[in-house]
Each structure stands twice: as structure tokens, then as C-alpha cells.
Amino acid sequence: MRTELCDRFGVEHPIVGFTPSEHVAAAISRAGGLGVLGCVRYNDAADLEAALSWMDANTDGRPYGVDVVMPSTVPTEGTQLDLSEFIPAEHRAFVERTLADLGVPPLPDDERAGGGVLGWLHSVARSHVDVALKHPVRLIANALGSPPPDVIEQARACGVPVAALAGTAEHARRHVAKGVDVVVAQGYEAGGHTGEIASMVLLPEVVDAVGERVPVLAAGGIGSGRQIAAALALGAQGVWMGSAWLTTAEYTQGLAASATQQALLAATSADTVRSRIYSGKPARLLKTRWTQAWAAPDAPEPLPMPLQNILVSEAHERIQRSADPEVVAMPVGQIVGRLNEVRPVAEVVADLLAEFDRTLDRLHALR
Template identity: 40%
Template sequence: MIKNAICEEYSMKVPVFAFTHSPDVVIAVSNAGGMGVLGASGMTPEEFDRAMQKITEACPGKSFGVDLILPNKYVGMEEGGLTLEALQKHIPQGHKDFLNHLLEDYEVSEIEDRQKADSLTSKAGSSVSLSGARALVNVAFNYPIKLLVNALGIFPAEFRERAHAQGIKIGALVGQVKHALKQKEAGVDIVIAQGYEAGGHTGDIANTVLVPQVVDAVAPIPVIMAGGVADGRQIAAAMALGAQGVWTGSVWLMTEESETHPVVKKKFAQATSADTLRSRSSTGKHARQLKSAWTDAWEDPKNPDPLPMPLHSLLISEAKQRIEEDALKGKKGATELVNYFIGQNVGMLTEERPAAEVLNKLVKEYETVMEKLGKTGSPSR
């Protein structure tokens, strides 16, 4: 019943897109009839290649996609990206001192896995740049992906042309009508309107207001709604707003297949919808995440402001790893600090389930709501 034009176009059974950094979630969702979309930013081309091989083997003939973060503005943009050493020189000593004091105050231990720390730091510096994105795109095009999406900006024409030559569609996340219009002009095939409630980088306009305006602005390009979907009633709402499907993120962080840090998973299960905020403290750009001692510290006006992309990720990457290592061991300070991106729908995410079960539940709830709406005009009667 939920099958529509998007399903035809992208060979899906249900118009539910699942953004995730966990290859096993992509596999589960794509095999269950939705489209898993792997967030590649933060991976080396080699790691990404291994993940794509795994997904391709586990999802024969199914639809899956890839997402990158290539913002319109970042430090080193003129050069297409700077080396790690050049980027490090842009990080002020005051920021390093503040971070060291924060870790001392919360008694966070020294790094355990030095090799992992160095690799994370290097990825933090390289993944948000044209040269970093190009290296990932070169890998993506070796696999039978259906969709290539940019989280934060407009892809260069070379990416779009290469994708279209291979029959791959291009999509982009937008949080404002003016950004949607720019993406339309740049030739995207699908627009993902992402509201204030969403987890990760997001703007400050709610979906109820954003989606209908984006739908009207970019017609006839299809729009799907991102943000706030944790049950089928919200899919019905998205469709009523003019979207042709939903793009989801947070809901997969609580699945059995997700690589979410176990302490963070526990925190998510206990959190309410009032426990998130948009903060620059994790990437340098506003991203919705769980409130914690980490966000409290960075939001405090007497402390330094987060740095622009990708300097902030570079600054904090080792600190975040130290916090995660300590939180795993149950250390108090790190447990207070540890957090992750999550949407306002966290208040609806109370238990861990297999990803396929989550997808089937979303669809069943949607169908029930639509049937009740048709019969009684109310989803609850």
C-alpha cells in the first residue's frame, strides 16, 4: 500500500531511506525493502571499500546508497583541502588548553589505542574536503549504488555527471527553501528536506513548515522528509506534507546491528525529547546531539567557541576517543561527557530491536494510520 513512485524509481518496496554509519544496518534495511544509505565521511577509502564490498555481497539486487559530507565552506576550501600538518597550524593553543583542562577535570585517562587515535585524527582532517570526497566517490562508483547524497552542500558537476553516466541518482539534504532551490539548479534528482528535529547537522526550521515549502519550491523533483520519524504516524504526516517518503537516522542507532557505543545506547534509551540540543561542539557546525557534560562545557559562553570545519573535528577527535574508551570501562567522568548525534525522537527510542523489525513496524504503523484516517478521519479512532 505504501508503494509509490519513489519505490518504482529506486527499486524499493517501501519509501524509507535509512542513513547510517553501520554497514550491517544498511544490509538489514536494504534487504527488508527500504534503502540503506552508508555515511562514508569519517572512513578512509580503504575502509569504505571494505564496507561497500560487504554490503554489495550481502544485498544482491537490492537498493543501497552512499552519503558524503562536502560543505560549501570549510577551512582549506580554496586548495580543495589542506594536509593534516597545515590544518593543525590553524588550531589555536587556547582551544587545546581548554580541552586538556576539560579532560583533566573529568579525570579522563590517557589514550589506550594510539594507532586508532592517529587514524581517527587523520580522517577528521581529510574527509571534509573536495580531495577527500573525491577519493570516496572514486570508490563508490565501483559499486552498484542507486543514490549518492551530499549532507551539507552542492556536489561539483563532475560528481553529478559521473553519477548520471552510471545511472546513479544524486540527492542532497536541505534545511531551507533557498538551499533547495540551489540544489534544484545544480541538477539533483531528489531533495531531502531535513527539519529542526533531526539528529546530526540540521537547521532551525521544523518539518511541518519546511517540507510543504520545499515540495512546492522544487516541484516536480521529489522530496522526502528527514527528521523526527520513529513510528508510522510520522511517515503518514510526511506524506500529508507532500513528501514521497522518509529519510531516517536516529531510529537506527538503537538497532541491534548499529555500532553505537553501548553507554551512549543506554543514555539514548533513558533520554527524553528534551534532552537534545543543536550544538557546534562535535563538528564545528550546528548538529543535534544528546546533551551531556561535553555540550555543557562547549556551550558555556566563558569557554572558547567551537572551531570551523574540519578544524573542530581535528581538535577533538583524540579527546572523543579517550572519553569513549573510559566510558566503556564505566568511568564516571567519561560517562558524563560521552554523547552522540541524535534527534528529538530519542524520547521514542526506548529499546533495542533488529533493524528489519524496526522497518516492518514503521510500515505497519503507517498502514494502520492511513486506514483509520480513511475510515474515521482520525488516526486514533
């Protein structure tokens, strides 16, 4: 399985793996794909610097990339304290009541809340880009559409291509007009922020819109070799996979996620929900007692981005610490139904390649 993307990024297989874990990202790169480290959780640039230095030492010289969360237009930034004033008391009360109902304990007295995820703040995302460009990264992906023009310029000056997610063909056209080098077509079935058009329809539309100018990666619903073959049939140059790595053995190195993994292993493809409760924009999450509480008739409407994430960030921390598989706040795609055992990244990649080959044999025999 070789496409032009392989030459462009110097990878063996056109499989791009997004993950918040540097252990997983490095393993994906070592397995011949392009590991892409999600930076949004690094509030402190020094921590990202350390993670990327670790990647440099643990990727056997293979290429890797990073993913930031950066709006195209620079928002008016306040400190978290400023923004907090816009959160209605009703919403805070609902979160507290729900956590109590679900048996999620408060944080220990000696630990104050971590301050939430700040990576969506423009200044923090810029620090991620600055840090990343000091390392041999081969791709900067932005999870929120086109990055600002000067960031694209900054990356280009370092010879690093920029990718952006698109949920419609029109998004994709705008990204390319702004100078984006790679478009990730993110279908409805994907985990995290996602639109309403499913991959089967979205992907060929995006390819027809921009595929002659830039490579298109398929995101959403990809977790097997058959799905990679389908994505390439639809015109993608490669795949962007996120959810599939959440149940790899490497994922729990450095991240306490075993309750989350238990929940993911048990879930079927029907056990996700697309909701604004994670960030304020529609994102697909694992359906758990936490998401169900927000779907109840007495629940308030989620707040707009970035207020919703500020509202729930301490709740996410408490939920994570409480380690209850029934109460999890986790973005994941519908492919979660196929995640049924914990396996090393290398084994996942080997299976993808083998099934892809069998699929092409099967298709070839139809002629």
C-alpha cells in the same frame, strides 16, 4: 505504502535509512528500504571498498546507497598539520581541561590518535565517490548541500542519482538548479547538521519549491509510522531516517557503541542540543556532560568548520574509548526520545509499516 520513489529506486517501501554501519545499512535494504552507508568515517578508500564489497554480498541484491560529505566549492586543502596551526591554544587547553574534569582518560601510550575524521576533506570525499561508483549503488547523497558539478556529472554518467540536504526552500531550489536529483528536507529536529526551520513548516515549503521537478524526502523527527504518514501528508515522496537506527541490534556489530546506545536509550526528546561543537556548523547532538561543558560560561566559542572537528577529533576518540554513557559525543535528532529499546532493523521497519497502515485507517475514518 508505495510512492513513485519506490519505482525509482526499486525499493518496496519509501524509507531511506542513513547509517554509518554497513550492517545496519544492509539490514535496511534487506527489509525493503534503501540503506545508505555514511562514508565520512572511512579515511582510507580501501576500507570503504571492503565495506561496500561486504554490502554487495549481504544485501540479497537489494538496492543501497552511500552518503558523502562534500562541500559544493573546492576548499583550499592543507594537511591536517597545516590547519592545526590555526587552532588557538586556549581551545586546546579547554578541551584537555574538560576531558580531565569529565574523567576521560588519554589514549594509551602505544596508540597515537587516529588522525580524526578526514572524510570532510574534498580529496577524501572524492575517493568515496570513486569507490562507490564501482559498486551497484543506487544513490549518492551529500550531507553538505549540492556536490560539485563534475561529481554530479560523474554520478549521472553512471546512472546514479544524487541527493542533497536542504534546510530551506531556497537551498532546495539551488540544489535542483545545479542538477541534484533528490532533495532531502532536513528539519530543525533532525540529528547532525541542521537548520532552524522545523519539519512541519520546512517540508511543504520544499515540496512547493521543487516537488514538481524532483522527489523530496522528509528528514528530521521521523521514527514512527505516524510520523511517516505525517511526512507523506506534507508532500514528501518518502522519509530519510538516521537516528532511529542507532539503537538497532545490528548497529553494534563492528562498532563498539554500547555506552552510546545506553545513553540514547535513556534520553528524552528534550535531551539534545543544537551546537557548533561537533564540526563547526550547527549540528544536533545528544546532550551530555560533554556538550554541557561547551555551554558553560567559561567555554570558548567553537571554531569554524573544519577547524572545530580537528580540535575535537582526538577527544571524540578518547570519549568513545572511555565508554561512559554520561560523556558521549553523538549526533542524534529529537526522535531519540522514542528510542527506548534495542531492536533488530527488520522489526523496526515492520513496526513502521504497521503503524503507517493503522494511521491511514484512522485518517480515513475521519471523513
